[in-house]
Amino acid sequence: MLKKLKGISFKQILKDNWIMMIPYVMFILLVITIGVINPNTLSMRWLAGKSDAVLSLVLVSIGQTLVLLTGGFDLSVGGVICVTNSFAALYMGDSTGSILLCVLICMLFGVAVGLVNGVAVVKTGIQPFIVTLATQSVCYGIALLIMNIDGGNVPIGYINVLLHRFGNIPVSMIILLILILVWMYVKRTAYGLSIYAIGSSEKSAHLNGITVNKVRISVYALSGLFAAFAGLFRTAQVASGSPTAGADFVMTSITAAVIGGTALSGGVGGIVGTIVGAFVLRYITDLLVFMEVSSYWTSLVQGVLLILAVAASAYGAIRKKRGGNK
Amino acid sequence: MKIKSFLKKNSSIIITYILAFVLLTFVSVMRPGYASVNNLRTLAASAGILGLTALGQTFVILTGGMDLSIPWMLTMSAFIVGGVSGGDGAKLLVAIPTALLAGAAMGLFNGLGVAYVGIAPVIMTMASNIIFQGLLIGTTGGTPGGAAPDILQKFSTSSIGPFSYVFIAWIAVSAAAMVVFIKMRYGRKLYAVGNNPTVAYYSGINEKLVITCAYVLSGLMAALAGVVYSGRLSQMYLGMGDSYQMDSISAVAIGGIALAGGSGSYMGTIAGVLILTILNGVLSALNLEMSVRKIIYGIVLFLAVLISNKKRAE
Numbered sequence: 001m002l003k004k005l006k007g008i009s010f011k012q013i014l015k016d017n018w019i020m021m022i023p024y025v026m027f028i029l030l031v032i033t034i035g036v037i038n039p040n041t042l043s044m045r046w047l048a049g050k051s052d053a054v055l056s057l058v059l060v061s062i063g064q065t066l067v068l069l070t071g072g073f074d075l076s077v078g079g080v081i082c083v084t085n086s087f088a089a090l091y092m093g094d095s096t097g098s099i100l101l102c103v104l105i106c107m108l109f110g111v112a113v114g115l116v117n118g119v120a121v122v123k124t125g126i127q128p129f130i131v132t133l134a135t136q137s138v139c140y141g142i143a144l145l146i147m148n149i150d151g152g153n154v155p156i157g158y159i160n161v162l163l164h165r166f167g168n169i170p171v172s173m174i175i176l177l178i179l180i181l182v183w184m185y186v187k188r189t190a191y192g193l194s195i196y197a198i199g200s201s202e203k204s205a206h207l208n209g210i211t212v213n214k215v216r217i218s219v220y221a222l223s224g225l226f227a228a229f230a231g232l233f234r235t236a237q238v239a240s241g242s243p244t245a246g247a248d249f250v251m252t253s254i255t256a257a258v259i260g261g262t263a264l265s266g267g268v269g270g271i272v273g274t275i276v277g278a279f280v281l282r283y284i285t286d287l288l289v290f291m292e293v294s295s296y297w298t299s300l301v302q303g304v305l306l307i308l309a310v311a312a313s314a315y316g317a318i319r320k321k322r323g324g325n326k
Numbered sequence: 327m328k329i330k331s332f333l334k335k336n337s338s339i340i341i342t343y344i345l346a347f348v349l350l351t352f353v354s355v356m357r358p359g360y361a362s363v364n365n366l367r368t369l370a371a372s373a374g375i376l377g378l379t380a381l382g383q384t385f386v387i388l389t390g391g392m393d394l395s396i397p398w399m400l401t402m403s404a405f406i407v408g409g410v411s412g413g414d415g416a417k418l419l420v421a422i423p424t425a426l427l428a429g430a431a432m433g434l435f436n437g438l439g440v441a442y443v444g445i446a447p448v449i450m451t452m453a454s455n456i457i458f459q460g461l462l463i464g465t466t467g468g469t470p471g472g473a474a475p476d477i478l479q480k481f482s483t484s485s486i487g488p489f490s491y492v493f494i495a496w497i498a499v500s501a502a503a504m505v506v507f508i509k510m511r512y513g514r515k516l517y518a519v520g521n522n523p524t525v526a527y528y529s530g531i532n533e534k535l536v537i538t539c540a541y542v543l544s545g546l547m548a549a550l551a552g553v554v555y556s557g558r559l560s561q562m563y564l565g566m567g568d569s570y571q572m573d574s575i576s577a578v579a580i581g582g583i584a585l586a587g588g589s590g591s592y593m594g595t596i597a598g599v600l601i602l603t604i605l606n607g608v609l610s611a612l613n614l615e616m617s618v619r620k621i622i623y624g625i626v627l628f629l630a631v632l633i634s635n636k637k638r639a640e
Contacts, residue, residue, distance in 0.1 A: 120628070124632055124635075125635070126579075126628075126631050126632060126635055127579065127584070127585040127586070129392075129575070129579075129585055130575075130576070130579045130585070130627070130628070130631050131628065133572060133575075133576065133624075133627065134624040134627045134628035134631075135624060135628075136624070137620045137621070137623050137624030137627065138620065138621045138624035138625060139624075140620045141616075141617045141618065141619065141620030141621030141622075141623075141624065142617070142621065143617075144615070144616055144617030144620065145617040145618075145621075251452050254448065254449070254452075255449060255452070255453075258446060258449050263446075264446045264448060264449070294464075296460075296463050296464045296467060296468060297460055297463075297464040298460065299456045299457070299459050299460035299463065300456075300457055300459075300460025300461055300463075300464055301460065302456060302460070303453045303454065303455075303456035303457030303459075303460055304457060306449075306453040306456070307439065307450065307453045307454070307457070310445050310446075310449050310450070310453070311439070311443050311445055314443060314444040314445045314446070315443070315444070
């Protein structure tokens with residue numbers, strides 16, 4: 001009896017959640033495909049390197065996901081990465097104190113940009129797309145003021161700490177794990193629930209006593225903070241600064257979230273999916289390298305794979321909507 | 327009374343036009359010679375090209391979508407003009423229709439993905455932008471395109487007084503578009519779909535078709551902009567369309583059209599185009615560093631949208 005019940009519920013769980021499985025299935029398929037082409041990629045060493053390479057994208061995408069969940073949009077993350085990356089690469093200095101100070105300044109900058117975004121979105125009623133486009137442009141300008149061309153000098157100590165390996169396990173992987181655990185917890189707190197509530201319906205969230213504006217502003221602030229983290233980690237990973245480093249992250253962070261099952265309309269999705277989405281994106285890039293696609297055609301193939309990946313998620317969402325209507 | 331109600335109804339658009347005028351006056355006082363006929367001609371031509379892309383963007387944004395693939399649709403069609411005509415003016419008769427058709431086809435691709443597959447517009451058009459880029463770079467091997475035939479170059483650089491032909495062409499196309507927006511059924515359907523696709527569907531509107539058509543029109547406009555733009559360059563280059571991605575959206579937003587779709591007027595977009603063109607002209611005329619330019623651009627963009635949307639927020 002119990003066994004039967006369990007069987008049914010498992011089937012039911014699968015039936016209810018198969019859409020959420022799509023990104024994971026995609027990820028596993030990619031890992032297998034790349035593994036077949038190049039068995040080296042299945043080693044722990046390669047995975048560790050991959051995790052280092054993906055972490056910056058994961059960090060921005062997490063902030064982006066929080067904003068998307070509330071139904072917003074954050075284009076300024078690219079700008080924040082540019083500024084923090086170039087600032088950190090130039091002014092970090094060699095002593096522990098100066099490194100910590102620099103990290104703190106970068107974090108404050110990210111939060112400040114996020115607060116500006118959040119307050120502007122909430123108080124003026126201008127669409128987030130435009131507000132963050134404006135702050136993005138300002139940040140790109142600031143980054144160019146800080147440094148004109150790629151360069152800088154990143155202290156070895158800083159790099160060693162962030163790229164340290166405990167045996168085979170890199171710091172980045174531990175950070176990933178912590179992020180997932182923290183999210184699992186935050187998701188269930190009042191704050192986490194209010195993010196979803198606002199994304200689903202701002203009006204009913206407000207009627208249920210959620211201070212909508214406060215939560216919305218905080219989400220942008222967090223997005224700025226995470227973008228600053230991404231810029232800081234990139235500084236260690238690339239060991240140099242670039243005033244244009246962030247441009248690539250704007251659309252990729254949104255894409256990672258969408259592939260991971262977050263809806264641009266808000267209220268649906270989550271950070272674990274986004275992390276998988278970020279890995280899927282980077283693995284797609286790797287796949288192109290391993291398949292030896294001519295560099296002239298890479299962007300074409302990448303675009304097609306992107307659409308296929310997103311279409312898979314979109315298809316699932318449509319199917320679910322239809323099912324809900326029945 | 328009638329005038330009063332007209333003013334009241336369109337106050338945000340009128341404010342945007344005043345803003346454009348103030349900006350132009352301010353700059354001409356700051357930099358004498360800025361308002362010279364020669365410079366105005368150049369500005370008008372840039373306004374025409376941006377205006378065409380912003381018109382396409384308006385169609386899409388009214389449905390609640392967004393078209394990020396304008397840059398490479400524009401570049402693609404410009405390269406087609408150069409490639410098919412090979413510098414021969416007579417072959418333009420084939421080259422221009424081919425370029426426009428290619429633009430419409432690329433727009434159709436976007437439209438199908440958004441309306442029928444259900445991919446979020448931002449993602450769909452961002453990905454298709456990469457695809458068109460790859461297609462062009464793959465087929466050309468990354469080499470720059472040739473030049474447009476003399477006759478097209480002549481068209482794109484000639485003018486009547488301060489009004490370049492490009493500008494006049496944009497105004498003509500805009501007039502036709504206004505008829506679509508105000509008088510034709512398709513215009514009403516655009517607003518209906520943007521307001522609420524579900525309601526539009528139950529009102530008997532084929533909302534998927536309406537959305538797809540909007541993207542096709544956007545592709546067509548981007549292609550037209552590409553054709554005209556190709557005549558203004560001595561040599562076409564990859565990336566010639568890059569700045570139009572965000573500028574076209576900014577122009578629409580400054581014009582007071584809600585990015586969520588369903589409300590706003592194309593008249594506003596025209597004012598938005600003028601503001602952005604004047605701003606870009608100023609920033610390059612002042613010979614500022616790239617960094618300062620971007621900071622000013624961001625601030626002005628924000629303020630412009632803030633001012634033109636003031637009424638909506640209240």
